[in-house]
Amino acid sequence: MSDECTFTGNTNDKTGLRIASIFIIMATSMCGAAFPVLARRNRWISARIPQSVFDTAKYFGSGVIIATALIHLLGPAIDELGSPCLDPAWQIYPYPLGICLVSIFSIFIVELVAFRWGTARLARLGIVHDAHGHGLASHAAHGPETDRKQQRTAALASGGDEKGAVDADSEHDHAHDGQTALGDSAAAQIIGIAILEFGVLLHSVLIGLTLAVDQQFTILFVVLIFHQTFEGLGIGARLAFLRLPPKYNYVPVLAAMLYGLTTPIGIAAGLGVRTTYNPNSATANIVSGVLDSFSSGILLYTGLVELMAHEFLFNTDMLQASNGKLAYALSCMVLGAGIMALLGRWA
Template identity: 40%
Template structure:
């Protein structure tokens, strides 16, 4: 249609397939596989490494900085890099049918947040009440006074080599007369202490299962986002490729820091520490594998097609809901509001943590201008 023949104030919508693959930059596309893999993997594994080394002063300071920076990265990723593109994809004028009759991006985000809440609720109830070796009636509850909730439930570190760093992950002060869930027991009550000792292994297993569920969900949200941006980079046109390539290197590195700092803070049981490295390595491979797939199927992959936009929009919405819940509840609330150490901390420590988190969010929000 001739644009000059359109009525005034008309908007021309370009609904092309979005595939701008050009072999002239094939070498750069291939190099992006290795560069982004290195940045992603390094970002995810560096926090874990600093947590494991014995130089407590250095590693504690760095891990604390990376943890709060990573929190900001995850929160900004949820809103800027996931919710925004999901809304754009699922409300695109190029879509047709019933999907255009409702704000599906926001609806899916809402459902994801509630699902996350229900999973978290069940995990915590199992952690506290799932032990059959301990009485759970009202009479027994009266003997226990709950402490303030915190991010790891008051649990002590199993790894003595990393105990100094554990304080910087969780900032927890424990009462010696507390059970593994942070409930005060009656001083001098040997029966309660014996019950706690007998049930500690069961409690630890339940708590670790809850932690593992949370980190699985967090990694699910981040990895699916990484897969789609890898596919997009693989078929991006030459005019936009250089900018997108550069931005995604930083984007994935910062996301890796956000994930890695949380993996480092998990209280892994003895013999399970390797899981933190495995999760970090898995994240590092997500985008490179997606780039390889995108290059191999570039002739048939159309990121601008209706099917691709719907799939991308749905998964971005799910990931956004997961990261919004994780960022606001698991990270911000647990690190600042329900954290006994942070509540009693000096103002400069709180300000430093807030500035670190704001800096991470600001950097990722800025990268959202290009990717």
């Protein structure tokens, strides 16, 4: 067994700052996750913040989530399950990649079953509706905005006035909201955000535990402030754009608060077991490696399918957008991924 596997105790320096980090990380995490949600809900704030700011945060957050999956989860998992402190049997197969693969297919199957179940329920009610709201179903083949324009044009072309066109808009909004209020679309969105949150929360607890016992505390602490803020911004931007019935309005706020609490919980737990917890032990490496591998699969699937593909390939608004808007959205996403990947140099 190598020297790095021998536990000699964790450092007891910077105890005050380590305790303070619980509250500092909590504040930065919650601000990053909650601000987009609360800003979208507050009419005074949302009226003064251009829509482009929310769009920038949304695309930036997509890049952050994808980079987190690869750089901050799968990379460390490979190191953890490849540790010399583990039994040699762990070295005969790329277990992190295998676990990530299982995670991707598991999440895909869960979402597929949920989607089919929800679609079948709507079909029995005589309603055709895309549970993801991307305009692929027959009712919304051109997206809600295109349907609205067609209804307005038809109302005016038939000799109606502008009021009649407005009434057509209202009727469309009422019909669309009625479908959403059935709960199937809401359920699909809640399942999607729950999957994303689950992967991020596992990661947040582990990095909090690591921060509490890490020898290079100061560097890791500063990096994690930015890490948690950017990751929170990515989560918050997705939560802010959820279209849920009024009875589910608490879900985005609850999810944002939960994200803000998980890393501090991990730090507090790490401080509690700091004198006995060995981050290089076989048990610690296996637990962290397996959880990181599974979480990476969750975030990879969510980032590539739910965020990237649905936002760019299956979104009618984006397909019809100008080249400038598309280039800007892609740049925001690449910037988010790039900054998060750069932070992987230290954390």
